[in-house]
Amino acid sequence: MTLTLVGLSHHVAPVELRERVTLDLEAAAALARSLGDAVCLSTCNRTELYVDGIDEAAVLAALEQLAGESLDGVVYRLHEDAAALHLFRVAAGLDSLVPGEGEILGQVRAAYESVEPGSLVDHVFRQALAVGKRVRTETAIGESPASVSSAAAALAAQVFGDLSGRRVLLIGAGRIGELAASNLASRGADIAFVANRTLETAHELAQRFGGRALTLDDLAPALGEVDVVVSSTSAPGPVLHARDVPGRRRTPLFFIDIAVPRDLDAEIGRLDGCFLYDIDDLEAVVAETLAGRRAEAERAEELVAEEAERFRAWRASLDVVPAITSLRARAEEIRNAELAKLKGRVSDDERRTIESVTSQILNKLLHLPTIRMKEAAVSPDGAAYADAVRHLFGLEDE
Amino acid sequence: MVEVFFWPALLGYGEAAFAYASARTSRAATWGVRIGWLAQTALLAAQAAGADAFPWSSWAGSLNLFVWFVVGAYLIWGCRPRFRLLGLAVMPLAAALFLVARIGGGTAAGVKSGYGNVFLVLHVGLVLAAFAGFTLAAALAALYLWEERRLKRRAADILRLRLPPLASLEQLTWRTIAVSLPLLTLGLAAGVIRQRERGGSLDALEVVTLGTWLVYGGFLALRPTGRRAAYLALGGFALVIIARLVLAGSHFT
Numbered sequence: 001m002t003l004t005l006v007g008l009s010h011h012v013a014p015v016e017l018r019e020r021v022t023l024d025l026e027a028a029a030a031l032a033r034s035l036g037d038a039v040c041l042s043t044c045n046r047t048e049l050y051v052d053g054i055d056e057a058a059v060l061a062a063l064e065q066l067a068g069e070s071l072d073g074v075v076y077r078l079h080e081d082a083a084a085l086h087l088f089r090v091a092a093g094l095d096s097l098v099p100g101e102g103e104i105l106g107q108v109r110a111a112y113e114s115v116e117p118g119s120l121v122d123h124v125f126r127q128a129l130a131v132g133k134r135v136r137t138e139t140a141i142g143e144s145p146a147s148v149s150s151a152a153a154a155l156a157a158q159v160f161g162d163l164s165g166r167r168v169l170l171i172g173a174g175r176i177g178e179l180a181a182s183n184l185a186s187r188g189a190d191i192a193f194v195a196n197r198t199l200e201t202a203h204e205l206a207q208r209f210g211g212r213a214l215t216l217d218d219l220a221p222a223l224g225e226v227d228v229v230v231s232s233t234s235a236p237g238p239v240l241h242a243r244d245v246p247g248r249r250r251t252p253l254f255f256i257d258i259a260v261p262r263d264l265d266a267e268i269g270r271l272d273g274c275f276l277y278d279i280d281d282l283e284a285v286v287a288e289t290l291a292g293r294r295a296e297a298e299r300a301e302e303l304v305a306e307e308a309e310r311f312r313a314w315r316a317s318l319d320v321v322p323a324i325t326s327l328r329a330r331a332e333e334i335r336n337a338e339l340a341k342l343k344g345r346v347s348d349d350e351r352r353t354i355e356s357v358t359s360q361i362l363n364k365l366l367h368l369p370t371i372r373m374k375e376a377a378v379s380p381d382g383a384a385y386a387d388a389v390r391h392l393f394g395l396e397d398e
Numbered sequence: 399m400v401e402v403f404f405w406p407a408l409l410g411y412g413e414a415a416f417a418y419a420s421a422r423t424s425r426a427a428t429w430g431v432r433i434g435w436l437a438q439t440a441l442l443a444a445q446a447a448g449a450d451a452f453p454w455s456s457w458a459g460s461l462n463l464f465v466w467f468v469v470g471a472y473l474i475w476g477c478r479p480r481f482r483l484l485g486l487a488v489m490p491l492a493a494a495l496f497l498v499a500r501i502g503g504g505t506a507a508g509v510k511s512g513y514g515n516v517f518l519v520l521h522v523g524l525v526l527a528a529f530a531g532f533t534l535a536a537a538l539a540a541l542y543l544w545e546e547r548r549l550k551r552r553a554a555d556i557l558r559l560r561l562p563p564l565a566s567l568e569q570l571t572w573r574t575i576a577v578s579l580p581l582l583t584l585g586l587a588a589g590v591i592r593q594r595e596r597g598g599s600l601d602a603l604e605v606v607t608l609g610t611w612l613v614y615g616g617f618l619a620l621r622p623t624g625r626r627a628a629y630l631a632l633g634g635f636a637l638v639i640i641a642r643l644v645l646a647g648s649h650f651t
Contacts (some may be wrong), residue, residue, distance in 0.1 A: 143560075144557050144558065151557070154557055155556065155557070157563060158545075158549065158556060158560070158561075158563050158564070159564050160563060160565050161562075161563035161565040161566045162565075250623050251623070252564065252624065269552075272624070273624055275550060284552075285554055287554070288554040288555050288557070288558050289557050289558055299422075
């Protein structure tokens with residue numbers, strides 16, 4: 001059994017190449033099955049094949065067939081502990097474009113569950129999923145937003161907590177504004193109004209979010225009915241002034257201005273109960289959280305290294321397990337043979353006592369050698385220990 | 399006997415006070431709070447078992463009980479990872495007051511008490527529990543003001559050094575006061591009954607405590623929001639401070 005990884009990622013391959021080898025889940029599973037004992041992890045940033053006992057050249061050939069060209073100098077090939085460590089880093093989001101992004105863990109799970117790998121690949125993927133979960137639980141790497149639009153939604157949640165039922169007014173049909181609205185909607189907010197210079201465009205977007213379309217002239221009345229305002233028009237000046245904002249509200253009003261030049265009068269931010277973030281503020285928040293992610297990534301790397309060490313120990317223990325099993329079987333065989341000699345010479349009660357005592361003696365006698373062999377397994381002498389045990393106890397033939 | 403419980407309690411609170419400073423050690427801090435509070439509970443039980451009457455009648459004894467109520471309220475409302483900074487505000491104060499209570503003799507066993515009357519016991523216990531709740535509410539209100547200021551100023555680290563959302567802080571402040579005010583009301587009623595039995599007139603502490611009741615009563619009746627709510631909660635707490643730290647001695651003697 002040898003764990004091998006052959007793959008390419010955004011670190012080494014340009015998007016023109018990656019898009020040729022990117023497969024959907026079904027196609028990736030089909031490729032893995034066609035190779036044998038394998039799992040194919042294919043996302044927009046990477047296509048990687050984790051295989052056991054398959055010729056590396058065959059795996060590379062399969063990738064080159066997809067790419068339509070030679071992949072020399074682009075693919076990486078890793079084996080055993082290095083391949084496991086790589087997979088653990090991938091599952092933890094440490095190899096991603098944005099460190100700590102959480103989507104990759106779901107993709108690793110989907111790739112693993114789409115096939116039925118053998119014991120080695122199965123073990124390394126199960127451990128990778130556990131590592132990914134552990135990193136997200138024990139570090140704050142995935143808690144911070146990594147884009148302007150997700151930062152806007154996270155800030156709104158910092159004001160309102162749960163965004164379920166919070167009403168949003170989206171001004172303008174710009175791409176970033178739409179993304180911010182989508183992020184808010186994914187957190188449970190209700191995109192109640194979409195306002196635009198042309199009502200037709202507003203209708204289109206409003207239909208998609210299930211809201212009501214408005215023209216820019218109807219903004220002021222709508223403000224009394226919403227909690228969050230997202231603005232991203234291409235207007236040359238402010239579309240909303242401080243005087244338009246209703247006073248003395250019981251709940252805060254959160255304004256997100258993603259437009260350049262800005263859509264929202266800066267005075268709005270000074271009003272009681274109003275919070276205003278423009279594009280520079282959001283970018284500063286993202287930069288700060290990314291710095292935080294990098295700090296958390298260091299902790300995550302420590303956890304991943306710890307797990308890789310555990311994998312190495314497990315892998316090494318596989319070399320001594322047969323020797324341990326044979327030793328115990330041999331001891332048990334001798335015990336049973338000696339017990340058989342007692343047949344008819346002792347009562348049932350005495351026999352049970354003797355069985356119990358001999359079993360305990362055997363267990364106590366073999367406990368320390370078993371532990372020592374497992375400990376030695378992770379050292380370079382592991383195989384020598386196993387050979388010595390086989391030789392000393394005459395287990396070579398078993 | 400009580401020594402056995404005092405030091406683990408102080409150690410737990412002290413550990414929490416320091417461990418809440420970092421997100422990495424906040425889990426250990428939470429365990430410090432839990433273990434410390436259990437040890438203090440055992441300490442109070444030991445004090446109660448060895449006393450002939452209410453054992454926390456002195457100012458130091460009531461401080462001991464007050465700390466137990468504050469930490470207990472924190473355990474119920476705020477002992478969560480997102481409330482780490484609340485722990486950082488509450489636990490150093492709890493550890494310091496607990497130490498002061500010990501220096502004043504409030505954690506000793508076998509203290510002679512003149513508090514045998516049930517109404518007096520109820521009065522002291524309930525008022526202290528209410529004051530503990532108001533202390534926690536004030537900490538929550540202070541956190542609200544700080545977080546609101548950071549949001550207003552558009553602090554770049556707002557999501558990195560993350561506090562609970564404004565809405566949660568506001569709601570928790572309100573709930574804590576909503577639980578504490580009935581306790582204060584019952585405590586004051588018990589005190590009035592006791593005073594009628596014994597006779598005597600209103601002292602300064604009683605006047606301030608009535609003022610506290612009015613402020614928090616107004617808080618619940620008017621249900622203000624935002625900064626106004628936070629300022630009102632802190633205003634009520636200022637009266638609690640006056641009652642506990644400035645006037646408590648005269649009332650107890």
